[in-house]
Amino acid sequence: MAQDYDFLIAGAGASGLAMAYFLPPKARVLLVDKAPKSSNDRTWCFWEAQPNPFDHLVFKRWDEIYFHAADFSSRLQIAPYQYKMIRGIDYYTFLQQELAQRPNTQFIYGDIDLLESDQTEARVSVGGQIFRAPWGFNSAIRPEVVSGYHHLLQHFKGYLIRTPEDFFDPTSATMMDFRIPQNNETQFVYVLPFDARTALVEYTLFSSSLLSKEAYDLGLQNYIKEFLYLEQYEILEVEEGVIPMTDAPFPVWHSPRIANIGIAGGRAKASTGYAFKRILAQTQAIARSLEQSGQPSLPTQFFDRHAWMDSVYLRVLEQKRMGGAPFFSGLFQRNPAPMVLKFLDEATSPFEDLKLMTTVNIPVFTKSAFEISFQSARRSLMRIPPITTR
Numbered sequence: 292m293a294q295d296y297d298f299l300i301a302g303a304g305a306s307g308l309a310m311a312y313f314l315p316p317k318a319r320v321l322l323v324d325k326a327p328k329s330s331n332d333r334t335w336c337f338w339e340a341q342p343n344p345f346d347h348l349v350f351k352r353w354d355e356i357y358f359h360a361a362d363f364s365s366r367l368q369i370a371p372y373q374y375k376m377i378r379g380i381d382y383y384t385f386l387q388q389e390l391a392q393r394p395n396t397q398f399i400y401g402d403i404d405l406l407e408s409d410q411t412e413a414r415v416s417v418g419g420q421i422f423r424a425p426w427g428f429n430s431a432i433r434p435e436v437v438s439g440y441h442h443l444l445q446h447f448k449g450y451l452i453r454t455p456e457d458f459f460d461p462t463s464a465t466m467m468d469f470r471i472p473q474n475n476e477t478q479f480v481y482v483l484p485f486d487a488r489t490a491l492v493e494y495t496l497f498s499s500s501l502l503s504k505e506a507y508d509l510g511l512q513n514y515i516k517e518f519l520y521l522e523q524y525e526i527l528e529v530e531e532g533v534i535p536m537t538d539a540p541f542p543v544w545h546s547p548r549i550a551n552i553g554i555a556g557g558r559a560k561a562s563t564g565y566a567f568k569r570i571l572a573q574t575q576a577i578a579r580s581l582e583q584s585g586q587p588s589l590p591t592q593f594f595d596r597h598a599w600m601d602s603v604y605l606r607v608l609e610q611k612r613m614g615g616a617p618f619f620s621g622l623f624q625r626n627p628a629p630m631v632l633k634f635l636d637e638a639t640s641p642f643e644d645l646k647l648m649t650t651v652n653i654p655v656f657t658k659s660a661f662e663i664s665f666q667s668a669r670r671s672l673m674r675i676p677p678i679t680t681r
Contacts, residue, residue, distance in 0.1 A: 296321045296397075296424040299415050299549075301406050302431030303398065304328065305335070306553025306570045308386040310428050311396060313578035320396045321422055323403060323415055324431070328383035333530050334449075334491065335379070335567035336483070338632050340371040343571060348382055349375045351461075351485055356628070359468040360620035366463060367628035374464050376483055376491075377567070379530075406432060408548035426587055427549035428577075433535075434555065439670075440539035441605035442499070445564035448507035449493030451528040454521060459484035469616035471514055477608060477615030480514045489527070492519070497536060497564075497608060497615055507531065534564040538602040543589045550577065550587050561601035563635060596644070597637040599663065606659040613655050625650035 296319040300307045303324035311320050334350075353374045356367050390396045405416035406429060413427030436442060465482035472478070477497035484490040494510040496502070502510075515521050534554070541557030544550055552558070558573055559566040573589075580588035607613050622631045626647055633639050634647050648656065 294412060294423040294425060295319070296422060297426070299323070299413050299422060299424045299427035301403055301415055301427065301429045301549075302553070302555075303387075304430060304553070305382070305567065306430040306556070306558070306574060307428070308383070308390070309571055309574040310430075310552055310577065311390055312386055313574050314581070316393050317395060319424075320390075320393075321415070321424070322390070322396070322398050323417055323422075324398070324400060325402060326400050327387065327398070328379070331378050331380035331528055331530070333379040333532055334483075335377045335382070336374065336481075337565060337568045338369065338372040338374045338636070339568065340373075343568065344575075345377065345382065345385070345571075348377050348385055350378045350381060351376045351483065353462065353464040353483075355463040357463055357465040357468070357482075358619070358623045358628075359465065359470050360616050361470060362617075363620045363624040364470075365623070367623065369628050369632060372629055372632050374466065376464075403431060406545065406549065408546040410547050413546075413548045425548065426581075427545075428552050428587075429545040429549050430551075430553040430555050432545070432555065434542050434545075434551065436537075437539040440537055441561075441602065441609050442539065443497055443536040443605060443608060444499065444501065445495065445497055445534040445536050446501050446532070447493050447495040448511060448531040449491050449529070450511055450515075450526050451489070451491050451530075452515070452521075452524040453527055454488045454524050457487035458519075458521065459487055459490045461486050467619060468514075468518065469620065470518060471510070473614050473616055475611060475614070478510075479615070480511075480518075482519070493530075499609070501533065534559050534566065536561055536564055536605065538598065538605055550589055552577070556589075560635075560637075561598065562604045565635070568636075596641065599667075600644070600648075602663045602667075603656060603659045606663055607655055610659070612659065613652055618651055621651045622647065 298314060298318060298320045300310055300322045303322040307322055311322055314320055356369055356374055358365055358367055399417050401417045403415060403417060407414055408427060412423050412425060414421055414423050461484040468480045471480060480494050482490055482492050492511060492515060494507055538561050542551060552573060553570050558569040577587045
């Protein structure tokens with residue numbers, strides 16, 4: 292049977308749109324999602340020293356950041372990095388318009404009835420109509436949670452607020468403010484000033500369960516009143532979301548000819564939830580491999596020390612041996628901010644990792660590291676096939 296497209300993409304969010312954008316412009320591409328992205332439902336923040344492919348979409352960038360905790364508060368220089376923010380609506384609008392100009396790229400909106408593949412083709416069904424291609428990419432359907440690993444959630448709600456008079460310093464962003472009550476969890480607020488009267492204030496938690504809707508609003512309102520000392524402000528927009536923080540392995544492949552990408556492909560960093568730059572790196576790498584070999588290569592590592600350190604950190608949090616506030620406070624208080632950002636970006640050397648780790652609670656992390664190593668060794672042994680004799 293003739294195939295309709297060269298590539299199928301399930302999900303037209305951050306990763307699906309990026310995947311389509313990096314594919315050859317003449318490729319026949321089908322993107323499937325429930326509805327067009329038409330609202331500013333989220334913002335992506337990240338730091339980098341060099342421009343990215345969508346640098347022209349950066350809405351705001353800061354050369355300095357604030358970090359606040361009960362025992363440490365400072366305005367930090369982060370050169371050569373800049374802290375950047377891309378608004379969801381700007382990203383969606385640009386990519387949807389760019390892809391609409393490609394005659395062989397098509398969007399279809401509706402519920403996905405079926406997403407599957409065999410050894411020869413990928414298939415997606417929307418409204419009972421089946422479309423085929425040699426390869427597919429999935430960002431719409433997340434894999435099932437694997438038990439036996441650490442599972443936390445990063446959940447957040449943010450207000451974009453406007454004040455009646457000049458109030459904010461638009462030259463610096465508050466990356467983390469841990470001065471709010473921690474309640475035996477990891478809770479912080481970040482503040483991203485757009486100009487002197489407008490800022491995004493976001494209440495973020497790392498925990499195993501979500502809050503009630505009222506609790507997020509109360510957390511935001513208390514912070515704005517007690518730490519920003521604002522009594523009058525207008526809420527322009529509201530955003531909220533949930534990102535998995537887990538060291539559970541995400542399957543590289545949804546099925547033989549459908550690769551998982553984005554959050555569904557494990558691109559959210561387990562210890563922080565940052566995903567945007569990792570999504571761009573993944574989709575660009577897949578596009579390069581298709582150009583070079585005709586196949587979407589998704590390389591895996593036998594041992595990833597940064598993923599291992601993420602597991603240790605998640606165990607510390609899950610066992611409530613220490614919260615995120617003293618961990619990040621120790622890092623930023625005892626190390627240059629650019630080195631901390633380099634570490635969180637997984638760009639540090641083993642020697643730099645070791646140096647940074649000596650500035651946190653060594654007994655707590657050493658205990659968790661031994662436990663993670665034991666668990667990893669046990670899993671490896673369980674995967675070894677039994678010895679058989681004839």
